[in-house]
Amino acid sequence: MTATVRRIGACTEPATTLIEGRSQIDGGLxxxxxxxxxxxxxxxxxxxxxxxxxxxxxxxxxxxxxxxxRQCGDAADLV
Ligand SMILES: [Zn+2]
Known part of the structure; x- marks a missing residue:
């Protein structure tokens, strides 16, 4: 799995939360x-x-x- 790292926004505070984005299957169940x-x-x-x-x-x-x-706004797209 390859990760493409990018930045979102301009905030440079230390990150406290990791949000994961997952794809949906079959209408979201x-x-x-x-x-x-x-x-x-x-x-x-x-x-x-x-x-x-x-x-x-x-x-x-x-x-x-x-x-x-990690900094706030650090993001990684996983391919
Ligand atoms: Zn922030």
Missing amino acids: AYGALKVQVYACDQHARAARTEWVRPPLTPFTAIAEPVVG
Whole structure:
């Protein structure tokens, strides 16, 4: 799996939240492959879920992975 890293927005706060964008399968009852990972600070966590991860991808807040050493707005597209 290859990740293309990019930046969203201009915020440089330490990230506290990882939002995952996953593709939908069969009308949304199941969720598919991880397509994008977006890191956000507390202030931008909501924007990350509602604006930075765009339809048709579904945003999930990843709570299992600690977020260390990332800046708000760091994003990785997974191919
Ligand atoms: Zn931020």
